[in-house]
Amino acid sequence: MKSGYIALLALLSVVLVFVITSCVPQHPSLLSVKNIYDAKLKILNSAGPVSLDKVEGTIIYVSGSDAIIHDGQTGIYVYKAGFYSSDVGKKVTLTNVIGTTYRDSVQIDFSRGGSKSFATETFTVEPTDLTIDIANNVSVPTRALWDFQYVKVYGILNGGKMTFTYEYDKVNNRKATIDVVSLNSSLSLPYTYDTEATLTGYLQFSNGAWSLKILSAEIGDSYPGVGAMVDEVIDGKTFKVDGQTYELIGIDDTPNPSEAKTKLEEFINSQSEGIVQVLVKGEKDGKKYAFLFSKDGKTLYQEQALK
Numbered sequence: 001m002k003s004g005y006i007a008l009l010a011l012l013s014v015v016l017v018f019v020i021t022s023c024v025p026q027h028p029s030l031l032s033v034k035n036i037y038d039a040k041l042k043i044l045n046s047a048g049p050v051s052l053d054k055v056e057g058t059i060i061y062v063s064g065s066d067a068i069i070h071d072g073q074t075g076i077y078v079y080k081a082g083f084y085s086s087d088v089g090k091k092v093t094l095t096n097v098i099g100t101t102y103r104d105s106v107q108i109d110f111s112r113g114g115s116k117s118f119a120t121e122t123f124t125v126e127p128t129d130l131t132i133d134i135a136n137n138v139s140v141p142t143r144a145l146w147d148f149q150y151v152k153v154y155g156i157l158n159g160g161k162m163t164f165t166y167e168y169d170k171v172n173n174r175k176a177t178i179d180v181v182s183l184n185s186s187l188s189l190p191y192t193y194d195t196e197a198t199l200t201g202y203l204q205f206s207n208g209a210w211s212l213k214i215l216s217a218e219i220g221d222s223y224p225g226v227g228a229m230v231d232e233v234i235d236g237k238t239f240k241v242d243g244q245t246y247e248l249i250g251i252d253d254t255p256n257p258s259e260a261k262t263k264l265e266e267f268i269n270s271q272s273e274g275i276v277q278v279l280v281k282g283e284k285d286g287k288k289y290a291f292l293f294s295k296d297g298k299t300l301y302q303e304q305a306l307k
Contacts, residue, residue, distance in 0.1 A: 030096070036071045040106045040144040043099040050099040055108060058123040059087050060150055061202065061215065063183075068148050068202060069094075070125045075148035075202060081110035091119040105206045106147050127152035127200050131168055133176040134203060134210045147205045151212070156227060157195045164199060164212060165227075173273070179211040187217060194227045194277065194297075196220030227295070228278045230268050236260020239268070241278065246290045249281060250302045263305060271295040 030051045033039040043050050055076070057069030067083040068075050069092060078094065079102075097114035100107060108114075130153040134146060155166030158177070165177045180199065182189055189197075198218040204211055232240045236253025237260065239246055253260035268276055277293035292301040 035073060036069070036076050037074050037144055039099055040074065040076060040147065041140065043101060043106050044140045044144055048100075049109070049112075052097050052099050052108070053095065055094045055097060055099075056091065058091050058125050059083060059089065060125050061183075062088055068150075070148075070150050072125060074145050075150055077105065077107040077148055079107050079109050079111060081108075081114075081116060087118075089122040089124065091121070091123050093117050093119075103206050104143075104208055105204055106143070125150055129153065130166060130203075133168055133174070135176055135178055138205070138208070138210075143205050146203050146210075149203045150201075151203060152198065152200045153212070154196075154198045157189060157197050158226070164197070179209070180214055181211055182214045182217075184215060187214065189214070189217060189219075226278055226280075227275050229274050230276060233261060233265045233268065236264055239264065245287045246278060246280075246292075247287055248292055248302060249289050251305060260305075264301070267292075267294075267301050267304065276301075 030053050031042055032053045033042060033055065036055060036057055039050075039052055039055050042052070055069075057071040057075065059067050060070045060075065061068040062083045062085045065080055065082045067078045067081060067087070069078055081094070094108060094110070094114055094116050098109045098112040100109050110116075127150045130151045132142070132146075134142075137146075153164075153166045155164050155175075157164055157180070162180055163177050164180045165175055167173065167175050183201070189195075197220060199212060199214050200216045201212050201214040204213055228241045230239050230241055231243075234240065234245070236257055237248040237251035239248075248264075251260070268274060272295055275295045277295065277297050279291040279293065280288045281291065282289040293299060294301075
């Protein structure tokens, strides 16, 4: 009787252990990584959270208790790690942490456990050049390298839009456009006109799209209109850009239509890359009425045409 009772208790103990272990979430196996890029690859190639043994980097940005750390090659977002703005520039080592994705963006979720330690000295991370058409690159290796990458890029803030056009291939004059968001409340960006600018910040891939989060900006020359490449000159006062018809304000081409058309074509063709500045002042019946400027914004075509 006693032996049967003991056997029953042993069986119940086994069942209880099975139930408890089945209900408690199991952490993934601890993975060793070489650097942040390797950590991000493992996270992106995993179907779920990844447990990482150690991730090291220098803190380049802090928001609340979150931060971005960078190891000189690429960066990663760290969620709820209890960082402070005074920690920027410090090298930190994160151990036994969970890597995951949130809205397609790679991050370390420190709220799920882990520990951190700081080096005594501070480090400086230099931004890298943006050398690809990032908007059209969403592969895993690209995301692992460029998501939360610290970059410095020269280009044009597009007037009337929260976008930035930059030249990623100077040899072949290839350009791309990316959405931009300012993270600095004291930074006033001129969005009314096309404006030359050098932007420093970090890239983020979120909800299937890339954006550039601006931390600082060097603002250059502004232009009076929106940069455009003319598709067709219809006559001496009318042209098309991306299917939209524009009519020049103050131009009468009726005295000599052929000469007026030639003069307009010559002005447009004389601009570098055929880019001009178009300043719209009105619209009626699907046609926009505008002033036309040279690419640098310094020459108004209407004034030149009337000379």
